[in-house]
Amino acid sequence: xxxxxVVTGGTRGxxxxxxxxxxxxxxxxxxxxxxxxxDIVIDVSSSDQIDEQAEVxxxxxxxxxxAGVVGPNVPLWEVEESAxxxxxxxxxxxAFLMCRAVVPGMRExxxxxxxxxxxxxxxxxxxxxxxxxxxxxxxIGLTKSLGKELALDGVLVNxxxxxxxxxxxxxxxxxxxxxxxxxxxxxxxxxxxxxxAELVAWLSSDKCSFSTxxxxxxxxxxxxx
Numbered sequence: 001x002x003x004x005x006v007v008t009g010g011t012r013g014x015x016x017x018x019x020x021x022x023x024x025x026x027x028x029x030x031x032x033x034x035x036x037x038x039d040i041v042i043d044v045s046s047s048d049q050i051d052e053q054a055e056v057x058x059x060x061x062x063x064x065x066x067a068g069v070v071g072p073n074v075p076l077w078e079v080e081e082s083a084x085x086x087x088x089x090x091x092x093x094x095a096f097l098m099c100r101a102v103v104p105g106m107r108e109x110x111x112x113x114x115x116x117x118x119x120x121x122x123x124x125x126x127x128x129x130x131x132x133x134x135x136x137x138x139x140i141g142l143t144k145s146l147g148k149e150l151a152l153d154g155v156l157v158n159x160x161x162x163x164x165x166x167x168x169x170x171x172x173x174x175x176x177x178x179x180x181x182x183x184x185x186x187x188x189x190x191x192x193x194x195x196x197a198e199l200v201a202w203l204s205s206d207k208c209s210f211s212t213x214x215x216x217x218x219x220x221x222x223x224x225x
Contacts, residue, residue, distance in 0.1 A: 009067030044094030147213025
């Protein structure tokens, strides 16, 4: 039977590449995004909107939480509370709400794959990106906790932590911040969406069978743990 995947933030950048790659593996893939082009037009930070999609989300075999925002690019003491909350709501709470929606069905079917797109910033912290870094660190913690909770249910939960990747979102990043991040990558370049998507495809498949509650780096050598 053909498996169904939902990719949040799937209409551009890393998410779009993941959608294309999963379709290559024969999955039926639905995009979930605030973008009106998405298959499921939804704000993942809204529990009400997710509840409205309960029938669709109840039949999801693979969930990739890729929706994200960079958030405020200023020192922490200059971060507006509303900007902090929006960043955490999308990057972390959105993943929590989506996981909560699909996990019951996965447990019932005794098979599922959840891949959370975190960031090296969640491990190391990037200066002037406190909200983003904190939200991605929280996503890593969520991955580890949920992966252990579901370890006997046939549902594997992992995270991918990229360094800076050539995406439309990062094209809007301050050049000085971008230069800082690239300088920390031993390979001396940014990653590509396809490189991240290839890793996600494996984590979403039967070939991944003994890895859960783990974080997989895609950083060109930047990661130190």
